[in-house]
Amino acid sequence: PNVGKSTLFNRIIGRRMAIVDDRPGVTRDSLAAECRILGKRCMLVDTGGLSNFRRKSEIEQGVDRQILASMKRAALCLFVVDLQAGVVPEDLHVAETLRRTGAEILLVGNKADGERHDRTGAEFSELALGEPFPVSALHGRNILDLLEAVAARLPETREHADEERIRIAIVGRPNVGKSSITNAVLGQERCIVSAEPGTTRDSISCDFSWDEVPFTIVDTAGQRRRKSKADDIEYYSISRARSAIKRSNVCVLVLDAEQGLTEGDKRIASAIQEFDRGFLIAVNKMDLIKNPNMDYFIKNLLTDAPFLRNTPILFVSAMHREGMDSILKHAVDIHDRMFTLLPQDLLENLIYDIRAMFSPRSQGRLIGEIKGVLHDKVDPPRIVLQVNDSDLFPPDYMKLIENRIRDAFNLAGVPLQLEAIGKPKMKNKKRKK
Structure with a gap:
């Protein structure tokens, strides 16, 4: 050492x-x-x-x-x-x-x-x-x-084209079972597991394949608020974990089934959404819960954190390697949808139907109108509404449209950027003589 x-x-x-x-x-x-x-x-x-x-x-x-x-x-x-x-x-x-x-x-x-x-x-x-x-x-x-x-x-190596890998970051608070999930997915002890919080310090990445799909899985250090600004090791651990979130395609937020959702979990979830990354929740240590009630758990979680409404929630046990395939299947689905353009005609019909059923804000005689719909970007998907005045489309109305798009195209766990652009033309006023 x-x-x-x-x-x-x-x-x-x-x-x-x-x-x-x-x-x-x-x-x-x-x-x-x-x-x-x-x-x-x-x-x-x-x-x-x-x-x-x-x-x-x-x-x-x-x-x-x-x-x-x-x-x-x-x-x-x-x-x-x-x-x-x-x-x-x-x-x-x-x-x-x-x-x-x-x-x-x-x-x-x-x-x-x-x-x-x-x-x-x-x-x-x-x-x-x-x-x-x-x-x-x-x-x-x-x-x-x-x-x-x-x-x-070193032996001679043959050059080969880099495979397009799905990059998954396993994130969460200390001691929720991130390393155990990583090892269970890989089928080997690649990350050190201990009951001592803070065991993992670096972000550890491993390449593997599942169902002929190439992955890179990244086990990150547990994130918590630093007790001391002088603790450089913890500072770099948290910094690397945030970097792993930013560079991932899909983030798996690991929760402790016995503790439920904590304030620390909410901060990490907010960071994932801030970076517009694919997102799913894995509730670990289900083997420790007697008579589990998943519906009750989800209801309490969404009541406490309604911003997680569009996030898939899986119940797993790293100890018994249960639910690992489900994590990977959801990661593939989220990744694929992040890189797929939505059908333009269906998207337009959906948004125009929403406008017909629910009127946006009005100002005097000016009523909010949608003139065009453009899906111009993936990873993350971005949809732009061309409107007569973006001020007439408040956040709650945009959220209504977003939720309808998510439900119609099954975008659970997929980050979605929705923008309204457009300003009214200023009329030239005649000068009074």
Whole structure:
């Protein structure tokens, strides 16, 4: 731990993706990013620190399992050591663990901030992995030389067209079961699960396919109000979670079935709607509820948060892997509708019928009239009403039209932008003589 793995990871991929902090144990879940190293396409994985403590917490055991799984899958392992600290017992433990996996190993000596540190590598001979390759991840020293050494050891890769993936963000408050749902969808322990709130810190993404549809699922850190502005780790965790929402196609807001909808859940839901992302709710931990009444739950939820009226609500159990296919099926449906133009003739007929049945606002002799309907954009869908005066179409009337459109075209969970544009022509007044 704390040898600079995440700093080196960020340096190689060329952006700050992994959270970096001086405190050991900040990285927990393995974080992966696709990148090119001197023309060779590869997946770079930043792991947590492998410790040699005999007694380990539930989280530490989960970190170890993920590290071992990453080692076994890797074509090349970069074993990072701290040149300034020298050989420590954890280094010997990691070296022995790596040798047992049979993986190819490149020893990297980090924190070589000057030439004097280049000559300290000899003491690492007891690791029996050769002299460490001296770099400074923080300052970028010798990084290009390291990339050349890495590229020389990587296998050749074939270029292939990027698949159009549906990107799903799993979001919610701490300890509602986001990582458990991610693991249940993937069918493997990809994210560390613990009863301790705040276990997940980075946003962890994984590619997979379901029913021949390619997905990327992103498990995010639990979002809550920070107790202290000085807590940089929590700040970056929340920032990454909001970024994951913004870059997703569909967001799954996970609720705790025992706790119901909280104020924190409402804030996250508002953020999803603010970014105009596809949206569905997964009520998790249904296995803990005796005699569940789904209709009663939904009624209370919509009474408390009527702005969620158009959001699909699913009841799932990550523990028993129940409802995972339903999440993915709804995500596909929402995604497809976000990218589909509505039939123009049906859309026009619907809106003109609404205008005929319900009159908008009037001002003097001027009555609100709809002159045209245009569906000009997808992701998210946008419908523009060309009107004689947009001031005569107040928010409640626009909401009426939106709800009718949603019901007619089954747009539950789909963000919809509805605009009225148009101003009355100003009449020229004759000057009185």
